[in-house]
Each structure stands twice: as C-alpha cells, then as structure tokens.
Amino acid sequence: MAIAVAISESTLFPPAVSPINGYFTTNMLLKKLETNGNGARINALLDSMRASSPTRRPSDNEDQKSWTLHHPSALSMFEEIMSASKGKQIVVFLDYDGTLSPIVEDPDRAFMTTEMREAVRNVAKFLPTAIVSGRCRAKVYDFVRLSELYYAGSHGMDIKGPSKGHKYRKGNQTVLCQPARKFLPMIDRVYKTLMEKIKYVPGAKVENNKFCLSVHYRCVEEKRWGELGDEVKLVIQDYPQLRLSQGRKVLEILPTIKWDKGNALEFLLESLGYAESNDVFPVYIGDDRTDEDAFKVLRKRGQGLGILVSKAPKETNASYSLQEPTEASSYAVPTRFSRVEQVVPT
Numbered sequence: 001m002a003i004a005v006a007i008s009e010s011t012l013f014p015p016a017v018s019p020i021n022g023y024f025t026t027n028m029l030l031k032k033l034e035t036n037g038n039g040a041r042i043n044a045l046l047d048s049m050r051a052s053s054p055t056r057r058p059s060d061n062e063d064q065k066s067w068t069l070h071h072p073s074a075l076s077m078f079e080e081i082m083s084a085s086k087g088k089q090i091v092v093f094l095d096y097d098g099t100l101s102p103i104v105e106d107p108d109r110a111f112m113t114t115e116m117r118e119a120v121r122n123v124a125k126f127l128p129t130a131i132v133s134g135r136c137r138a139k140v141y142d143f144v145r146l147s148e149l150y151y152a153g154s155h156g157m158d159i160k161g162p163s164k165g166h167k168y169r170k171g172n173q174t175v176l177c178q179p180a181r182k183f184l185p186m187i188d189r190v191y192k193t194l195m196e197k198i199k200y201v202p203g204a205k206v207e208n209n210k211f212c213l214s215v216h217y218r219c220v221e222e223k224r225w226g227e228l229g230d231e232v233k234l235v236i237q238d239y240p241q242l243r244l245s246q247g248r249k250v251l252e253i254l255p256t257i258k259w260d261k262g263n264a265l266e267f268l269l270e271s272l273g274y275a276e277s278n279d280v281f282p283v284y285i286g287d288d289r290t291d292e293d294a295f296k297v298l299r300k301r302g303q304g305l306g307i308l309v310s311k312a313p314k315e316t317n318a319s320y321s322l323q324e325p326t327e328a329s330s331y332a333v334p335t336r337f338s339r340v341e342q343v344v345p346t
Contacts, residue, residue: 133152137210181211204216
C-alpha cells in the first residue's frame, strides 16, 4: 500500500509549490467567483470548471521536473518514513476515487481492484485505517467491503468506526459523527430539483451522497459545461445555507458548516486517542481539491505527511506524490508490512 511514502526527516513538509505557467489557476478562479458580481459569477464558474478539469495534461518537462523536486515520488523513500515514524503510531487516511480506484466515466462503476482491496486489508492488519471520501458512507463501504476500517463519507460529514471488537476501537464506544444532519431535508429537496433541471444536459449526472450532492460532468460535452454550471448556480442560489465546491469534473454542493476532510481527520485522531499526542504519524493519501483540507491540517499539526496522487503538476499542500492508484497497491507486499509492524509501538 502507499504507506511506502516519501519522507525525509529534514524536509518533512517542503513548501507548497507556487503557480507555474498558469496551470495552477483553480484557487484564484474560485476566489474570483466569490468576490465578483452576479454577471461575472457564472463566467468565473465556467472558467473554474475548465481549470479544475483539464482535457490534456501539461507537457512541459521543466515544469514536471520542478514540481517533482518539491513533491518527490512516494515509492522510493520507504526507509526514510520508517526512520521518521519509528516509535510512533502510523494512522492511514485514504481517499477513494482516484486513489483506491481509477477515475471512470460512470461514478457508479468506480470499482477498486481485488489487489487494491487486499492491499488495504493488509494495511489495516497493522495500522488504524480510514477511508475519507466525498461519496456517501454506505456507497464507499459497498465499494470497499472491509468492516475493519473507519469510513468518513460525504467529505467527512458522516463518520462511523469499525465493527464491534476491532482492536483500534476506543473501548466499547461507537465512533459516530454526523455534524450536518439538520441539512438532510434541504439536501434532498435540492437533489430532486437538480434531477429535474439537468436531465436536459446529456451526460450530466447528480449523485446523492446523503450530506452533500455531486454533479458529475465528465460525460458532458465541454461546450455545454456553461449551461450545466448555470443550472446548478440557479438552483442553489435559493439556499444560502449551501455552498458550491469543485473537484475533477464534478461540482459539489455542501452545507456551509465549517467541516471538511481536515476536520474528519482531526476527529478520527481524537477518537483514536491521539488528539494531543506527539506519538502519532498520520499519513493522508488523496488526489483531489477536497483532500487539500486534510493536507493543510497535517502541515499545521507538523505531524505525518500528505501524498497527492497525480500525473500532472498541481498546486498542493501535500509533501509527496504518487502517479496513479496502481502505485499504491504495488507496494503491498508481506515483507514491507512486517517492517511497518516493527516500527509501530506496542
């Protein structure tokens, strides 16, 4: 598993890379979207959709080399992470789409491979392991089917601990957190409205993730992205308690509460008894904008590290990188896990 992460003790958190050649424009465009007047907001949204969902990866070798220098591959540095994490409890946090499974056109068919499932199972034998996803918790569980994990669905707004008797549970207490429960009726209303509004945009799909909604446009012709963005904005403008965020070819509609994947990471560490501990080493692996909230928390804590799964340079708070989900599972070999077990305190 990608617990074989890149790290050096002297540069655990190298600086987040700055924008280069205009590739890293998404955050700036989102800020523009928030501050400009109504006439410019839709155009800014379309620009942001394009920026966060490029049709081609940049080919500038110098940019790639510079980015890799700041975010080296996580596969080649296993010895360093073992050294830095020695005597500490490693806790593993994993995004799902784009991390454990490849990005696919139909989100309902984002299946993880048997090899990846076995890799995650092997990690969880030795380390507390959580899946943190924008998907609803039940759907992620259906994909993963491992009862020994923690699951944080809806971008961390729906968290549940492993089944009874798991060795990482805190006593007999059931770990459960649903900070956005009061928004459920509102989200259901918006879901029904969106289903009606976007049915005229071929390829668009609305996914109900219980505490948030995802509007997928991966299968929508780019010339119709603006139309889709218009419809989404018009629907949610009547719901000031909801906000719009973005991922790769997906628009996310979430409650305005201050809760994200970073908060979910902190909640789970607290549930495991590591809220104020110096003896914990969290590792978070993700591929999308929403994972940046978790990467930021790790930087603020000064503990552990974030790993971005990406083939192309991106603005990120992660320290290290992987190219694709297959790199994560390729490292799941018994000898590696035996060595991980040796550095975890007993």
